[in-house]
Amino acid sequence: DQQVKQNSPSLSVQEGRISILNCDYTNSMFDYFLWYKKYPAEGPTFLISISSIKDKNEDGRFTVFLNKSAKHLSLHIVPSQPGDSAVYFCAASGESNFGNEKLTFGTGTRLTIIP
Amino acid sequence: GAGVSQSPSNKVTEKGKDVELRCDPISGHTALYWYRQSLGQGLEFLIYFQGNSAPDKSGLPSDRFSAERTGGSVSTLTIQRTQQEDSAVYLCASSQGGLSNEKLFFGSGTQLSVL
Numbered sequence: 621d622q623q624v625k626q627n628s629p630s631l632s633v634q635e636g637r638i639s640i641l642n643c644d645y646t647n648s649m650f651d652y653f654l655w656y657k658k659y660p661a662e663g664p665t666f667l668i669s670i671s672s673i674k675d676k677n678e679d680g681r682f683t684v685f686l687n688k689s690a691k692h693l694s695l696h697i698v699p700s701q702p703g704d705s706a707v708y709f710c711a712a713s714g715e716s717n718f719g720n721e722k723l724t725f726g727t728g729t730r731l732t733i734i735p
Numbered sequence: 736g737a738g739v740s741q742s743p744s745n746k747v748t749e750k751g752k753d754v755e756l757r758c759d760p761i762s763g764h765t766a767l768y769w770y771r772q773s774l775g776q777g778l779e780f781l782i783y784f785q786g787n788s789a790p791d792k793s794g795l796p797s798d799r800f801s802a803e804r805t806g807g808s809v810s811t812l813t814i815q816r817t818q819q820e821d822s823a824v825y826l827c828a829s830s831q832g833g834l835s836n837e838k839l840f841f842g843s844g845t846q847l848s849v850l
Contacts, residue, residue, distance in 0.1 A: 622777070624777070626777075654838065656839075656841075661843060662843050663739065663826055663828070663840075663841030663842050663843050663844055664778070664826070664839075664841045665840075665841070666838035666839065666840075669838070709777065709778060711778075722768070722780055722783055722791065722794075723778075723780070723839065724780070725770070725777040725778035725779075725780075726777050727775070727776060727777040728777060
């Protein structure tokens with residue numbers, strides 16, 4: 621049972637435009653959400669996170685939005701740059717795992733920025 | 736070291752053989768995780784070590800899989816009698832204290848191919 625879902629396996633966006641990556645989750649115990657970015661032949665690297673007490677977190681070109689009632693979060697990248705081309709993983713953790721950052725990951729979305 | 740180090744980066748083995756994968760976490764990080772990514776799948780949690788506590792083995796897919804962490808630092812993931820479905824990228828990650836709001840630092844992974 622996939623508790624974190626990224627329904628779009630791939631996305632292509634023109635350079636300079638906005639990239640929107642979506643993620644849905646089913647476990648209502650999740651209260652902390654993260655996005656990781658992965659380049660080929662490298663491990664994932666942390667990008668941005670959001671706690672369930674907030675509905676928006678912004679860091680430079682990256683903004684994560686959380687809609688708890690819909691169990692949905694999204695990552696916005698604006699403006700998109702060629703270096704943003706990577707696989708993006710959504711991840712979640714919950715206070716039920718107190719003291720244990722055992723993240724549940726989605727299947728990833730491959731973002732391609734077209735110059 | 737500067738980051739999480741994994742070896743080997745690639746491993747090709749025959750079905751039925753045993754393999755050992757090594758992970759060197761970031762110095763001082765008390766939490767260590769193993770994940771794997773099979774083709775077309777998300778990152779699947781395998782096992783978690785936190786300090787001297789008993790490891791969380793809830794993600795290990797079968798009793799052919801085991802892991803150790805010696806001296807609170809280096810970890811070895813062992814897969815006995817490998818099967819073709821074990822083929823995946825095995826990723827190790829560490830974090831400072833294992834709290835739910837800490838980010839994970841991943842290694843580059845070991846690409847395991849079972850023929």
